[in-house]
Amino acid sequence: MSFLGVENKIFVVFGLANKKSVACAIARTLVEEGAEVIHVVRSEERAVNARKLFPASPVFICDVEDEHNIIRVRDEIGAAIGVAKGKRIDGIVHSIAFANYSDGMKPFHETRKDDFLQAINVSCFSFISIANHFKQLLAKDGSMVTITISTTRMAAENYGYMAPIKAALDSSLCFLAKSFAEFSRVRFNAVAPGLLKTSASAGIPGYIDSYLFAEKATLRKKALETREVADTAAFLLSARASGINCQTIVIDAGMAVNYFDKEIVTKAVQ
Template sequence: MSFITFDNKRIAVFGLANKKSVAFFIARELIASGAEVIHVVRSEERKKTAHKLFPQCSVFICDVEDEENIIRVRDEIREELDGKLLHGIVHSIAFANYSEGFKPFHQTRKDDFLQAVNISCFSFISIANHFKDLLHSDASVVTISISTTTMAAENYGYMAPIKAALDSSLCFLAKSFSAFSNIRFNAVAPGLLKTSASAGIPGYIDSYLYAEKAILRKKAISTQEAADAAVFLLSDRASAITAQTIVVDGGMAVNYFDKEIVGKAVG
């Protein structure tokens, strides 16, 4: 018997964009482990992509920026489930609109920041709230964060503080839901990954190559590795883990004074 199985379990995955997405790797692994996956994507174009990648899965559209869309897709999925429940939700959604390009953090535009908070953080809270009656009492809800929210990477702009808010929301959601269920809330926080979203960050390639040097094994984190951690947290094997952010960075956070890096910096 496999250590992790999802037989007769249903998981809703929010955020698939393409085959490089963290959501793609999570969904693929869930299906391989026996789960029924329901995709929720942002647009009609992404719905077509989801159908091509996962022809066996139901796909729904929801732009989470408008909370009414979350309520609508909840009702659509409820009808699809026909009395059945979800055993998990994956929130793999983030968005930042640098409308005037990258600027020093103190020059962050209020409307850009609040839009990013709404889509990247509040949507997680809103999905949990509106889907609570569709969740099994032992369900698991997992979001995707970042490996550190206190490293001031200039090219990441204001997204680290927003991810910090996302991380903080875990304990409050876990506490709130504990009043009526055993539903768990956790985050996977990977180091730098090769995704389509990251490709749009100026200077990201240099940061990615630096991360490879700082990781203990001198090899970057794969998207599959991040997905594997998410699948574990969604499984019954993680039943005692809640309100946690699981860092998947290959030990990078303990290795900033790697002698090779220091040697090149001061040599």
């Protein structure tokens, strides 16, 4: 029997793009533990990838930028799992983020309003909207987990306006948990990884240099692995984490305490 106790439970994973995605790693962990995983992806192209990676899992398409799509996919999933017969979703993963870097990086104060509002709609509001529209499909003691970043208080130029948006995502956890507490025991938590080697992160200007620096800044001198993030997310989705609510769990291999790493300091002053 699985320690997590997720055998035969149903989880919906939003956000798989390819095999390097955090969403993919989370789904793999859940499947390995005996869970049933339903994928929701942005496009038909990504649906093809999802079906290749998880041939036994249903795949649905939903571009969360349009809220009507969230309502539609909720109805499609509800019909597919048999909500009318009492079936419920045990957990939802929100692994979705978008920022428009097509014009290159600009100073933060030059952030375009339309870019900022699009990013907050896709990266933050979609989590709130999914919670709202899927609330009748969730088990009373279900769990929702989103993917954020290890800190929103470090002003990295190449991450730009996404840090304030992730801060808004973090803040939404407690408000969602509080409002859901009126009618359920659904928990809302976030996994906050340090720098990862994913295809999404590769689109951030200058990311590779930041990634290599982060590897040196961890206590173990070894980069964070996507699987480590996925395992924490799977734990938060499970009943084993029933006492954890409104929390952002940082996974950075100790980088946050290692600002004055001797090796980095030595190279900086030479």
